[in-house]
Amino acid sequence: MVENPFLIRSVDALQVLDSRGDPTVEVIVVTAGGGIGRAIAPAGASKGKYEAVELRDNDPKKYCGRSVLKAVENVRHFLGPAIQGLDSRKQREIDRTLREVDGTKNKSKMGANAMIATSLAVAKAAAETAKLPLFLYLGGAKSRTLPIPMLNIINGGAHAGNELAVQEFLIVPHNFDSFSEALRAAVETYKNLKKYLKEKYGAQAINVGDEGGFAPPMKMTAEAIEALIQAIKMAGYEPGEDIAIALDAAASHFYDEEKNVYRIDGRELTPEALRKYWLELIERYPIVSIEDPFHEEAFQDFALLTKELRGRVLVIGDDIVVTNVERLRKALEMEALTGVIVKPNQIGTLSETLDFVDEAKSRGIYTVISHRSGETEDTTIAHLAVAVSSQFIKTGAPARGERTAKYNELLRIEHRLGDDALYMGTLVKLGNVK
Ligand code: PGA
Ligand code: ZN
Numbered sequence: 001m002v003e004n005p006f007l008i009r010s011v012d013a014l015q016v017l018d019s020r021g022d023p024t025v026e027v028i029v030v031t032a033g034g035g036i037g038r039a040i041a042p043a044g045a046s047k048g049k050y051e052a053v054e055l056r057d058n059d060p061k062k063y064c065g066r067s068v069l070k071a072v073e074n075v076r077h078f079l080g081p082a083i084q085g086l087d088s089r090k091q092r093e094i095d096r097t098l099r100e101v102d103g104t105k106n107k108s109k110m111g112a113n114a115m116i117a118t119s120l121a122v123a124k125a126a127a128e129t130a131k132l133p134l135f136l137y138l139g140g141a142k143s144r145t146l147p148i149p150m151l152n153i154i155n156g157g158a159h160a161g162n163e164l165a166v167q168e169f170l171i172v173p174h175n176f177d178s179f180s181e182a183l184r185a186a187v188e189t190y191k192n193l194k195k196y197l198k199e200k201y202g203a204q205a206i207n208v209g210d211e212g213g214f215a216p217p218m219k220m221t222a223e224a225i226e227a228l229i230q231a232i233k234m235a236g237y238e239p240g241e242d243i244a245i246a247l248d249a250a251a252s253h254f255y256d257e258e259k260n261v262y263r264i265d266g267r268e269l270t271p272e273a274l275r276k277y278w279l280e281l282i283e284r285y286p287i288v289s290i291e292d293p294f295h296e297e298a299f300q301d302f303a304l305l306t307k308e309l310r311g312r313v314l315v316i317g318d319d320i321v322v323t324n325v326e327r328l329r330k331a332l333e334m335e336a337l338t339g340v341i342v343k344p345n346q347i348g349t350l351s352e353t354l355d356f357v358d359e360a361k362s363r364g365i366y367t368v369i370s371h372r373s374g375e376t377e378d379t380t381i382a383h384l385a386v387a388v389s390s391q392f393i394k395t396g397a398p399a400r401g402e403r404t405a406k407y408n409e410l411l412r413i414e415h416r417l418g419d420d421a422l423y424m425g426t427l428v429k430l431g432n433v434k
C-alpha cells in the first residue's frame with residue numbers, strides 16, 4: 001500500500017529571534033510526502049490579560065529573561081511526538097491533541113507560543129504536500145479577496161517612547177481598485193508623513209516605533225490625527241473618501257483602575273468623559289474604526305459606544321475578546337462591538353482561530369486579521385486574511401522587514417490570482433467618510 005503523503009513524519013523546534021530581538025519559537029513540520037511547514041510565533045507588548053499564556057524561561061542569565069527554551073523543549077518532547085503519524089490535513093484533530101497534551105484552559109503548561117507555531121506549521125506542511133499556497137489550502141477556490149490594510153503609521157502607547165496615550169494611528173486606504181493600488185497610496189502617505197513630521201518637529205520625529213510607524217514627540221491625540229490628515233492630502237488623496245483613519249487606543253494601558261480614570265492628553269477622564277471624547281474626535285475626523293476604546297473588562301462602556309456608533313464607525317475589540325469565542329459571545333450578548341481583532345497566538349491554535357472568525361462572521365461582525373508588535377518574517381496571517389475573506393488586515397507601517405513581509409506576501413497572492421483577484425475596498429462601504 002502507498003503511504004499517505006500527508007502523515008506527519010517529523011516535528012522539530014528551535015529558538016529564533018523576533019523583531020524586538022526577543023527569542024521566539026519556530027516549528028518545522030515535515031510530512032511523509034516531503035511537505036515542509038515552518039511557522040514562528042509572534043509576541044505582543046500590549047497583551048490582553050485573557051490571552052493564552054506565552055511561555056518564557058524568566059532566566060535572567062539568558063536573553064534578559066526572555067528565552068523560550070522550555071517552550072521549544074515542549075514541542076520537541078511532548079507536542080511533536082503526540083502528533084507524529086497523524087494526518088496533517090486533520091487540523092481539528094491535531095489541535096485537539098495539542099490541547100489535550102497541554103491540559104490547561106489558558107495553554108500555560110505547553111505555552112501558547114509553542115502551540116501556535118506547531119499548529120500553523122502543520123497547516124503549512126499540509127498545504128505544501130498538497131502543492132497549494134496556504135490561502136488556497138485553507139480557504140478553497142472561493143479565496144480571492146484581498147483585505148483592506150490598516151497601516152499603523154504613527155506609534156504611541158506601549159510601542160513607542162513618546163507621550164501619546166493612543167497606541168496606534170492607522171490609515172485605511174479603501175477607495176482603490178486593487179490591493180496593490182491601495183498599498184501604493186499608503187506608502188505615498190507614509191513618505192509624505194515623514195516629510196511633514198521632519199519639517200514640523202525636526203529629525204527626531206521620524207524615528208520609528210515597534211510597528212514601523214513614526215514615533216514623534218507628541219502628546220495630544222488630535223495632533224497625531226491632524227498629521228495623518230496632512231500627509232494624506234500631501235500625497236494627493238482625499239482624507240476619508242480615499243484614505244480613512246482608524247485608531248487603536250489599547251485603553252487598558254492608560255487606565256487607572258484605582259481611580260477609574262483614563263490618562264490621556266494630559267487629562268484624567270472618567271469612562272463617560274472618554275466616551276464623549278471619542279465621539280468628539282469622530283465628529284471632527286473621518287475615523288472609520290476605534291479599537292479597544294476602553295479597558296479589557298469594560299463590556300458596558302463598549303456597549304454604550306457601540307450603540308451610538310452602529311452603522312457609522314466600527315467599535316473593534318482586541319484585548320477585550322482576545323480571539324476567544326467565549327469572550328466574543330459575551331461581547332455579542334451585550335452588543336459591545338461591531339468588529340474584532342484576530343490574532344492566532346492569542347488563542348494558541350489554528351482551528352480555534354478559524355472558529356472565532358466563523359462565529360464573528362456569522363454574527364455580522366467585521367474581522368481584522370492582525371500581527372503582533374513583536375513579529376518575524378512569517379507570513380501566515382497574509383494567507384489567513386485571504387482564506388477567510390477578512391475585511392481588514394493590520395500589519396504595521398509599510399516599513400521594517402517583518403511588516404513588509406506580510407504586505408509583500410499579499411502582493412504575491414494578488415499577482416498569483418491575476419484577474420480573479422478582488423479588493424475588499426471595492427466591496428465594503430465604510431461609514432463616517434464622505
Ligand atoms: P501588541 O499590540 O501586539 O503589542 O499586543 C497590537 C495591538 O494592540 O493591536
Ligand atoms: Zn490592539
